[in-house]
Amino acid sequence: MSPVKRNEEVAVLEELLTDSLLVRSRVAVISGGVATGKSSLLCSLERRARESGAIVLGAVASPLETGLPVGVLEQLFSSPELPDAMAERATRLLNSHRLPLLVWFRGMWDLLRGLTEHRPVVIGVDDVHHADETSLRCLLYLVRRLRSARLLTVLTERTRPHTAKAPLHTEFLHEPHSRLIELGPMSAADVADLLRSRFDAGTARRLAPALHETSAGNPALVEALLEDYAAGPQPLVPEGLAGRAFGRAVVGFLRRHEFPVLDAARALAVLNKPLPPRLLGMLLDIDAESAARAVATLASAGVLHGGRFRHGVAQAAVADGMPAGERRDLHLRAAQLLHSEGAAAAEVAEHIVASNHGEPPWALPTLREAAEQALIRDDLDTGIRYLRAAHQMCGDERRRAVIAAVLADAEWRVDPTMVLRRLPECDLAIRENLLDERYATAPLTSLMWQGRLSEALRTVGTMLRNGLGAQSDEHPAVLDLIPLQHWPSYLYPELLPPAWPGDAVQPGNPVQPGTTVRHGPLPHGPARPGTIARPAPPSAAAPPSDGGDHAEPLLVTRLRRGDIDGALGAAERILERSRLSEQTFVPLSIALGTLVYGARPARSAPWCDLLVEEAATRRSPTWLALFTALRSLIDLRQGDLAGAGERAETAWNLIPRKGWGVVAGLPLSCMIQVWTSTGRHDDAAALLETSVPEAMFRTPMGQHYYYARGRHHLAAKRYHAALYDFRACGSMRADASIEPWRLGAAQTLLALGREPREARRLADEQLALVSPIHLRTRGMSLRVKAATLGLPDRRPLLERSAELLERYGDRLELAHTLRDLGDLHSRTGGHERARELGAKADALARQCGIPCRAAPPDGDEGPGVPGLRLSDAERRVASLAADGYTNREISKKLYITISTVEQHLTNTYRKLNVKRFDLKGALQAGEIVLPPSGPALGTGGRHVRDADVRH
Structure with a gap:
């Protein structure tokens, strides 16, 4: 019996077999599409006939033997079931088929008649539509003249839509006792019955609808799906039914069709879209009518639906089943056809990439256009793939360098390390002035990010010499925001850009390293001792007014003049007018950093959150990593240790370790401080084992790192190591607002039992250096200074410290100050007030993520x-x-x-x-279990008048 049960059809055939056993010649034609079970049904009948005592003569017609005379008859009468005498006689007749046709036919008739008189005979011919004409004529002759013999003739034929049936084998249906059995797809009920026979009723009920839908009722595909189900992990969901067996079955199913069905299926699998018969015919070099018939065949077989493959597994199997060379050629023909038909660049680009042929003159421009469109959609993977293909296919050195620069721009958004191998070609493109500022900035950013400062400065000089630093009408939002010559100094404070427009760096004369400078990402307050002040600019070179379209460069001049409020306003204008993009990433990062270091958490946090959201929406891990790390810094400086740790860890894992370059110090320092503050000292120590670039210590990130390491050493009571790190932090050329290292050094000196005078001097110096708007740093400084004074002088400083820290919003530092203030009240007899302040400090510490230990009874603490x-x-x-x-x-x-x-x-x-x-x-x-008190990390607060803090 057939694996796929067809009860009605089997009953009809058994009825015909019974009639033929009772001396009633019968004819049956089983018609159906490919793999609908025709052969299985015929085999089942032949097996039943043998069990009934009949002689079975079987043959399978093949398209390769259609032109071979008597090919089918030779198979029929070479059956081992024939008696020896009959077999010898049949051989002689077949060898003499060149005799006059009538004589030869009568000999075959006489042979078969004698055989039916001895035993019933069943003749079965599979795929009769491929049979040779001579065999068909002879069989038709025998059937018509043996209507009263015990003979059953069963033929199987493939249904071929849109074509006339072959005249010879359809003549069998004109016989008076003939039957046509048409096999269609299995119904959902048939599939359910089959599942119940193999599995339980619940499985049948759950899987039958999806299995029928996926297979379109084709019995061969149903069997393949059952094989995948049996081989897969249990339980298997309906959506995951199709697997390898299904893919192989689809390919095998298509191979059994005539030309051009398989070719059409391959073309549609490669194109992955419906194609009109005219274009499909052009692609396959056949006429449109043949292409339409092929598509109709595929649709009737359930392979296609709406001109597309019904299932992705089938499509992939058909495409992958092609020889690699043929598949590439098909993709190239598809690219040529679609390009000539005016298809979208992205559609053509897919086939150019798959064909790996960039010879047509339109291929590379098409790839560039498709890549640009993909990057606009923030489909980075696709855009990078197109650009890499274009870069590989391009044979011209200059054009290849331009593509490399564009590619570097896209790759940097995903992983900064990928850009490093592009830099030599990018340098060529910049030196040859082949790039506009949209793409020239990515190599520069990468060089600075990776600490290759001398190369970055040389690139700046080349870009300025080529006029890329000038204001642009074509791309007004790129370098107008923050002039190019100022970029390096924001990451490397040792560089001194020109202070005013009249003092600008001339093309070809970039700023050289080693120039003394007093500011970092945000210079505030008076110059430190030892710095060289630039002379005041002449009145003719006064900075521009706040009005106009190019007010944002004022950020630079405001910072240079120490106008913090003006700089913060200019930074916010940059953030307000600029969307995040490849060209605005650096200016927006500088503007955001200005707010973060400008003691503005209430203003910087929303902007940072917006940029984090934009970076995530635009699917750039690099952008997202930096802005998330900056958000961690904001959280840390507000005492949100849980948020700071989570964000820093998230940022650290977004891009490869090497990809962080000199910026690695930002997330590392945040994590080190959080783990130190929350008692995870081993985790903090493990992070300190991370290798960091040497160039990082020329940036503010190095200052963050030194300060965090110093806090860790101080918590571990490695006082001399802590003091070394704090002093190393102070030796860097960066603004005092980056990290208050003097406070850490002062606390270390006090822990060492040194004379308080030196610690007090450091606290006073910190107060003198920071702007009044830095509420947090000033509050911390007052607390540290209070520790260096006698009890009567501490209270006003601690109260002022608590006020400033509360206004700023740093709960952790406020907890430290309240603890000190409570201790002071306790020591001076104010026990009720001391308990009140201690409870508030404990509550704040818990909010920060630091558990407090309850005080045990005296004498019960444990040694x-x-x-x-x-x-x-x-x-x-x-x-x-x-x-x-x-x-x-x-x-x-x-x-x-x-x-x-x-x-x-x-x-x-x-x-x-x-x-x-x-x-x-x-x-x-x-x-309480607090870290050694002192600064964590953080930003902003409200404006404070200069007279608000006096000491």
């Missing part, structure tokens, strides 16, 4: 456990000891015995796990 609370008496004694008083002096001040002083100090040393010279730093760290 050597740091971080436990001291009693009020112990705190008062420890504070005086930390301030340098002897035990005798403490006993006199507090009116207690020396023995009591020693007892309190012994308990304090045990609780804090410190010695006497470490008391100062331990007490400053607070009695």
Whole structure:
């Protein structure tokens, strides 16, 4: 029985077989499309006939033997079921087929008649439409003259739509006792029945609709889907039915069709779109009518629906089943045809890439156009793929260099490391002045990003010499935002760009490294000692007014003049008027950095969030990584440790480690500070093992890194290592607002038990250097300075520190200050106020993600456990000891015995796990599990008048 049960058709054939066994000659023609089960049905009948005692004579016609005379008859009468005498007689007759036709036919008739008189005979010819004409004529002759013999003749034919049926084999249907059995696709009920016979009823009910839809009821494809289901992991969902067996079955199914069905299927698989018969015929070099018939055949077989493949697995299998050379040639013909028909560049480009042929003169421009369209849609993968193909196919060195620069522009958005191999060609394109500013800036950005500063400066000089730094009417939003000659100094503060338009760098004379400069990403306040101030510009070279279309370059001049409010306004105007793109990425990054370092969290955070969203929408991992890292910096400086850590980690993993270049210090420093603050010291130490470029330490990112490492060393009580890092941070040429390293150094000196005078000097210097608008840094400085003073002088500084930090919004630093203020109240007798401030500090610490430890009862802390609370008496004694008083002096001040002083100090040393010279730093760290107090990272706040903070 056929694997796909066809109960009605089997019943008809068994009825005909029964009639033929009762001396009633019968004829059956089984008609159907390819792989509808005709051969299986015939085989089933032949097996049933043998079981009934009949002689079965079978043959399979082939298109290769259509022209071979008596080919089918030779197969029929070479059957091993024939008696030997009959077989010898049949051989002689077949060898004499050149006799007069009537004589030869009568001999075959006499042979077959004698055979039917002995036993019933079943003749089965599969694919009769391929049979040779002589065999068909002879069979027709025998059937007509043996109508009363015990003979059943069964033929299978393929339905061929839109063509007339072959006249000879259709003559069999004119016999009085003939039957036509037409096999169509399986119904959904048939598929369900088949599934129930193989699996359970639940599986049949769940899979039958999808299996019928995918196979279009074709029995061969149904069997293939069942094979995939049986081989796949259980349970398999209906959407995942089709697999390798299904793909192989589709290819095998198409190979059984006549030309040009398979060729049409391959063309449509390669094109992946419906094609009118005229164009399909042109592609295959056949007439439109033949192409239409081929498509109709594929549609009737269920392979196509609406001119497309019904299933992607089938399409892929057909396309992949082509020899590689033929597939490339087909793609090239498709590209030529579509180009001549005016198809979209993207449609043509797919076939150019697949053909790997760029010889036609229109091929490379088409790839460039398609790539540009893809990049506009932010389909980076497609755009890069087209550009890489164009770059590979281009044989002209100059044109290839231009393509390399355009490609570098796109690749940088995905992974900055990919651009490095393009830089030599990009340099050629820039030197030859082959690029406009849209594409010349990507190589420059990559060189600065990777720390190749000398090459970047040479590139700036070449671009200025070629006129790319001038204002452009064609691309007004590119270099007009921030002039080209100013770009390097924002990442490398050692470079000094010209201060005013009248003092501009001349083409061919780029700024050289080593020039002294006082500012980094955002220069504020008076110049540091040791810097060289530029002379004031003449009045004729005064900076431009705020009006006009080119007001944004004022960001540069405002920063140079120390006009922080003006610079922040100019930065926001850049952010307001510019959408994120390849050309605006650097200016927008500079503008955002100006707000971040300008102590403006309320203004910088929304802009940063917007840029993060735009970078994600535009699918650029590089852009998203940088803006997410900057957002982490904002979070950190507002005490949101959880948000800062999550964002920094996300940014760090968006692009390869090497891709970060000199900017690696930004996410690394944020993570190091967060892990240090939350007690994950091993994780922070592991990050410090990460290799970073040496050039990073010429950028503000190096300052971030040194400061974060210093905080980590300070938390681990490696005081001398911490002091080294803080001083290294201070040795860099960057603004004091980047990281308040002096405060870290001051805290380290206090922890070392040094004379407070040096720590106080550093805190005073920090206060003098930062602008009044830097509320956070000023608040931190006041707190550190308070630790260097006697108790009576601390309170106003700590209260002012708390006010500034609260206005800024840094909860972590505010918690530190409140803890110090509470300790001060406790030591001066204000115990109620001390408890109130301590509770508030604890709550803020928890909000920042730092757990607080509750104070155990006195005497129940456990030996050597740091971080436990001291009693009020112990705190008062420890504070005086930390301030340098002897035990005798403490006993006199507090009116207690020396023995009591020693007892309190012994308990304090045990609780804090410190010695006497470490008391100062331990007490400053607070009695909750906070990191060593000091700056984290962060931005902005509200404007403060210069007179708001005095010390």
